[in-house]
Amino acid sequence: MHIHKLEKIWLTFGIAMLIVFLVVLGVATFSMGMAPPSHSHAIDPEQIENTPPFDEPGLKQVGENEYEAVMIAYTFGYKPNDLTVPVGATVHFKVTSPDVVHGFAIPNTNVNMMIVPGEVNHITYTFDEAGEYLVLCNEYCGGGHEFMRTVITVQ
Amino acid sequence: MEHPVDRRDSRLVLSHIIFAYIAMLLGGIAGLLQGLVRGGMIELPAGIGYYQLLTAHGVLMALVFTTFFIIGFLYSTAVKTLGGKLLPVARNLGWLGFIHMAFGTLLATVMILLNKATVLYTFYAPMQASPFFYVALVFIVVGSWMSGFGLFYQYKVWRREHKGKLSPLLAFMAIVTMLLWQIATIGVALEVLLQLIPWSFGWVETVNVMLSRTLFWYFGHPLVYFWLLPAYMCWYVMIPKIIGGKIFSDALARLSFILFLLFSIPVGFHHQLMEPGISPFWKYLQVVLTFMVVIPSLMTAFSLFATFEISGREKGGRGLFGWWKLLPWKDVRFFAPFVGMLVFIPAGAGGLINASNQMNAVVHNTLWVTGHFHLTVATSVALTFFGITYWLVPAMSGRTLTARMNKLGIIQTILWAIGMFFMSGSMHTVGLFGSPRRTAYTTYGDHPDAVLWMPYHVAMAIGGTILFIAVLLMIYNLFALMRTPQGYTEYPIAEVTEHAESTPPLLERWGVWISLVVVLILLAYTVPVMEMLQHDVPGSKGFVTW
Ligand code: HEM
Ligand SMILES: [Cu+2]
Numbered sequence: 237m238h239i240h241k242l243e244k245i246w247l248t249f250g251i252a253m254l255i256v257f258l259v260v261l262g263v264a265t266f267s268m269g270m271a272p273p274s275h276s277h278a279i280d281p282e283q284i285e286n287t288p289p290f291d292e293p294g295l296k297q298v299g300e301n302e303y304e305a306v307m308i309a310y311t312f313g314y315k316p317n318d319l320t321v322p323v324g325a326t327v328h329f330k331v332t333s334p335d336v337v338h339g340f341a342i343p344n345t346n347v348n349m350m351i352v353p354g355e356v357n358h359i360t361y362t363f364d365e366a367g368e369y370l371v372l373c374n375e376y377c378g379g380g381h382e383f384m385r386t387v388i389t390v391q
Numbered sequence: 392m393e394h395p396v397d398r399r400d401s402r403l404v405l406s407h408i409i410f411a412y413i414a415m416l417l418g419g420i421a422g423l424l425q426g427l428v429r430g431g432m433i434e435l436p437a438g439i440g441y442y443q444l445l446t447a448h449g450v451l452m453a454l455v456f457t458t459f460f461i462i463g464f465l466y467s468t469a470v471k472t473l474g475g476k477l478l479p480v481a482r483n484l485g486w487l488g489f490i491h492m493a494f495g496t497l498l499a500t501v502m503i504l505l506n507k508a509t510v511l512y513t514f515y516a517p518m519q520a521s522p523f524f525y526v527a528l529v530f531i532v533v534g535s536w537m538s539g540f541g542l543f544y545q546y547k548v549w550r551r552e553h554k555g556k557l558s559p560l561l562a563f564m565a566i567v568t569m570l571l572w573q574i575a576t577i578g579v580a581l582e583v584l585l586q587l588i589p590w591s592f593g594w595v596e597t598v599n600v601m602l603s604r605t606l607f608w609y610f611g612h613p614l615v616y617f618w619l620l621p622a623y624m625c626w627y628v629m630i631p632k633i634i635g636g637k638i639f640s641d642a643l644a645r646l647s648f649i650l651f652l653l654f655s656i657p658v659g660f661h662h663q664l665m666e667p668g669i670s671p672f673w674k675y676l677q678v679v680l681t682f683m684v685v686i687p688s689l690m691t692a693f694s695l696f697a698t699f700e701i702s703g704r705e706k707g708g709r710g711l712f713g714w715w716k717l718l719p720w721k722d723v724r725f726f727a728p729f730v731g732m733l734v735f736i737p738a739g740a741g742g743l744i745n746a747s748n749q750m751n752a753v754v755h756n757t758l759w760v761t762g763h764f765h766l767t768v769a770t771s772v773a774l775t776f777f778g779i780t781y782w783l784v785p786a787m788s789g790r791t792l793t794a795r796m797n798k799l800g801i802i803q804t805i806l807w808a809i810g811m812f813f814m815s816g817s818m819h820t821v822g823l824f825g826s827p828r829r830t831a832y833t834t835y836g837d838h839p840d841a842v843l844w845m846p847y848h849v850a851m852a853i854g855g856t857i858l859f860i861a862v863l864l865m866i867y868n869l870f871a872l873m874r875t876p877q878g879y880t881e882y883p884i885a886e887v888t889e890h891a892e893s894t895p896p897l898l899e900r901w902g903v904w905i906s907l908v909v910v911l912i913l914l915a916y917t918v919p920v921m922e923m924l925q926h927d928v929p930g931s932k933g934f935v936t937w
């Protein structure tokens with residue numbers, strides 16, 4: 237099939253850009269550890285209260301200014317509510333849901349993940365600035381969805 | 392002059408179009424109220440819930456308006472290009488499909504109004520709607536299959552009677568569009584029939600949530616190409632005729648449709664990038680496949696602008712952009728779809744951001760995404776459908792497109808563009824700040840971040856109000872078009888330029904393309920779906936949380 241010369245140039249340029257772009261994404265994903273939250277870690281949604289570590293949700297120090305935050309996203313809130321960490325803390329969030337699908341997002345950061353029942357999702361973030369960070373549910377989860385929030389205080 | 396359309400065929404086409412617009416009117420009322428609620432300007436009167444409205448809006452706009460319009464339009468292309476009228480089998484299947492889809496729509500609407508199905512148009516498990524809501528969806532999907540089989544039948548008979556001939560370009564495109572739909576809806580049909588219906592009737596206790604989401608998005612992404620391809624049909628085939636030009640290349644047009652068919656299905660994971668339970672490798676593979684649609688998109692952009700330029704120059708346009716002025720700006724049949732095309736440039740760029748593995752974290756489930764698809768489907772596609780309506784309705788009903796209707800059409804287009812500029816523009820901006828989509832009015836206990844979003848929500852509500860006025864004008868236009876003086880309106884189908892190369896028959900070897908689609912789907916989905924099935928995640932019981 238014959239293709240017009242200008243169109244060939246246009247397509248070649250476009251496809252080359254596309255390849256560069258995809259390679260960048262791929263490298264960032266697999267060799268720079270920037271993969272989106274994907275861990276597969278099964279849990280029985282009805283047994284969360286009896287399954288470690290979710291039997292004791294809360295903040296645990298795991299290193300120097302490094303914490304693990306074990307949280308439960310439920311209709312319509314987060315447990316524990318209102319965490320406090322020092323400035324510069326690196327927090328590893330581990331979150332699951334005992335009921336429907338929820339979101340876990342902190343505006344103005346890249347923290348944004350889905351909480352699906354039966355799975356535990358993980359994300360890590362370093363809070364370099366002091367402030368009251370809003371955590372909100374950004375997946376519709378029912379009639380009180382717009383009330384589902386908590387705050388992380390960094391001081 | 393061509394012979395007029397058989398009354399029985401035009402009735403089928405027009406019934407679909409009118410039904411589509413009634414859905415749009417109802418969906419528009421919901422949309423208006425949503426905007427006003429989120430802007431903090433009204434509170435819903437007792438009894439109506441925000442999420443009930445949002446479910447109605449999503450279902451009526453994204454599923455009903457689009458599907459009815461598209462099937463009506465595709466049937467009209469079959470009438471015009473595959474033998475001049477519908478064969479009885481095709482016409483009957485068309486009606487059977489219409490009745491099923493209409494019944495499904497009514498049942499779904501009733502369930503939503505009864506607050507028994509406030510699960511939004513994506514109905515994610517384990518939120519559990521009334522089983523009759525899922526049954527209603529089955530009626531809509533199965534109805535659309537019947538209509539699809541009618542089209543395939545008409546096409547098959549045409550090819551049998553024209554052995555060795557290339558099918559008309561428009562018919563070819565209609566078949567690709569319908570084929571895409573049929574293959575895509577298999578996913579949602581499996582989800583609803585095998586998972587949700589048995590579970591909501593209580594025949595099984597639990598549902599595999601990740602599997603249901605995966606089946607949904609196997610359907611959900613090609614769905615957007617099902618909306619887009621009919622708009623492309625207008626851009627490739629009708630617009631050149633309206634501007635007095637020719638189709639740049641038949642072969643390239645067909646090739647780009649085939650590429651859309653191949654690369655729009657095995658890509659649903661880009662909607663699930665933020666989810667656990669799918670490994671990064673399979674997400675990335677599907678992201679790569681997603682970006683393959685950039686190629687036919689570039690081809691389309693090239694062909695369209697080549698057509699504009701060639702026809703402008705033939706009319707005497709000089710200089711680099713002289714041809715631009717010679718385009719028929721005052722003809723709504725051109726103007727409305729053209730505004731749609733222009734909007735597609737920023738819309739497409741936004742789409743690339745959404746689908747990128749990491750950048751998705753910034754925008755996932757924020758109002759940015761809602762802003763994005765109000766540009767793609769609710770502007771590029773909707774304005775093109777409106778542009779089609781101005782000639783399709785008179786052409787089907789044997790009437791004329793009067794100067795007055797043309798003018799009202801131009802005004803409607805401008806109003807829509809202005810309303811969307813404000814609504815979608817503020818959705819995009821406030822989305823980047825993190826304001827979530829699908830969320831009723833809230834300031835999260837007056838958190839300073841959320842308080843800052845409010846002015847944008849107000850702008851969104853104002854844009855939505857302008858849009859709603861444009862919806863009302865469009866409904867008026869539709870009914871006024873059915874009352875214009877009797878006469879002849881052209882159904883615009885352009886010819887291919889003499890310079891174009893002939894089309895390789897390979898492009899019409901359906902066996903080859905369907906096999907390739909199947910291979911790509913198996914490649915992208917087999918392993919992750921097996922993982923989901925074997926995974927020891929216990930299923931979920933149903934929840935009614937509204
Ligand atoms: C009068 C015109 C319209 C207005 C005022 C409007 C307004 C809105 C608003 C405010 C939302 C977001 C609500 C939220 O996320 O909380 C929304 C969502 C949506 N709109 Fe529109 N819209 C209009 C037309 C359309 C059209 C023509 C389409 C498609 C053909 C459409 C498709 C959708 C879809 C699919 C959603 C997402 C629903 C969901 O998240 O479940 N809208 N609309
Ligand atoms: Cu929620």
Ligand SMILES: [Cu+2]
Nearest residue numbers: 611612661662
């Ligand atoms: Cu998609």
